[in-house]
Amino acid sequence: MNGSTHARPERLVLMNPGPVITDDRVRKALSGPDMCHREPEFSGLLTRVRHKITLICGGDERHTSVVLTGSGTAAVEAAISSAVPRDGALLVIDNGHYGERMWHIADAHGIRAHRLELGWATPVDLDAVDRALAVDPGLTHVGVVHHETSSGMLNDVAAVTRIAHAHGREVILDAVSSVGAERIGLAEDGIDWLAGSANKCLEAAPGLGFVSAAKAAFENLADAPRRTYYLDLYRHHTAQEKSQAPAFTPGIPAFYAFDAALDLALAEGQDARHARYSALARRLRDGLDALGLEILLPPGQRAASLTAVRLPAGTGYPELHRGLRKEGFVIYSAQEQLAADFFRLSTMGRMTEQDIDRFLETLARTLPNRG
Structure with a gap:
């Protein structure tokens, strides 16, 4: 040589x-024992992880979380495709790649969407959000990204939520790159639907996404349109809340790692x-x-x-x-x-x-x- x-x-x-980069304890957790996802051991793991996620997201006894084996985008898509009703529509606040992605997700599911295109790296125009909701009462939901990772911009989602709620609309929040590090709370800020991921600021292994919301909101999805099979939030909520079991085969090693990472996040x-x-x-x-x-x-x-x-x-x-x-x-x-x-x-x-x-x-x- x-x-x-x-x-x-x-x-x-x-x-x-x-x-x-993950903590050594998170990486070590990935080598946990083989486990059947229909056995009590996984039921306990699933329930622990869901509870810890809800705490991380600032939820209280009124809230719960659903965990999906998939990326953060899977969680965002599950929230949009499940939460917007048949006769509803989505106002998408687009000031970067991931805001635009919410608009594309709505389009893929045949959901009417109004795209408030502000320009990349442009702060959210709160007056424009207010006007858009005022002129179109058919917009039942507002989609917004908390940390727009294409530019590094942090959007004022608390202000957006206040405006949306003043008009009687719900907010679907992409918190994939923010939850765990930036201040956000289901209870304090009144976020209706929060989509997140295990492998960014929560410092777990990739492979799991989640959606957190009020328990009543999940229950109200019983009559919602079934636009997707695998990403149907009501299906997952029913399985995880009523049976303490996954609807489909989960990524068990990723659950081990997420459980360990959530403990570290809560302790910190x-x-x-x-x-x-x-x-x-x-x-x-x-x-x-x-x-x-x-x-x-x-x-x-x-x-x-x-x-x-x-x-x-x-x-x-x-x-x-x-x-x-x-x-x-x-x-x-x-x-x-x-x-x-x-x-x-x-x-x-x-x-x-x-x-x-x-x-x-x-x-x-x-x-x-x-x-």
Whole structure:
């Protein structure tokens, strides 16, 4: 062997917004024993996980959760396709890729939708939401993304919910990239339907999504349209609440990991996790500023767990990704209209200050004229 062989980094730092670096206890939980999903052992595991999710989402005794074997998108699709009634319609607040995705999901299920297209990385226009609901009484639900991961923007969903409720409408919230780290609460904020994922700010393994809502709301789905079979929330709720069993074969190892990750999240607390993520993000953003790199959003609009950064002139994303990957860092491209000019850096998961410092040092060496 010659001396040019590049040493493999001891630690691979995932700076993509999920799946994330997990705690050793979460990874260890994945190797739990083989289990039949129709036996009491899994019933107990399922019930524990559902209860912990509801607590994480700020629910109380009025609320419950349904767990799905699928991604966060599966949870969002389950909520939209199940909650909007036959004669209902969805107002979609679109200021990024995932708001647009809600509109596409509604369209795929033949649900009438009004797309309030604000433009990527544009704050929610609350007056426009108010006007749209006022002029179209047929809009029964409002779809909004909490953390719009395409740009790193944190939308004011509490304000959106207040407006929606003033008009007598329900809110379907995509909290896939926010729940666990950003302040949100079913009870406190009155969120009607909250869709989330195990493998982002809740720091579990990928493979599970969930929907949390009032127990009465799930029960009211009995007469709702059956637009889908696998993602029918009433089917899952009936199985999980009445029989303490899954409707279909679940990803059992992912449940083991999620149970462990939820324990860690509850022990840390939402405020402490938000503070941990925010501190890492500040450390990263201060370093990016020092390197002269432009961050997409102003400080007041940024989520705690993701930063969109402009690519320096003369640097393409593929070469930047390759160079950093060799040094043990996985970065993430921007999407669609931002892809040519930006890349994204997540501070989700079990990242450390040392990871951030080493990344900034490596980035400085990698970028031209930034050493």
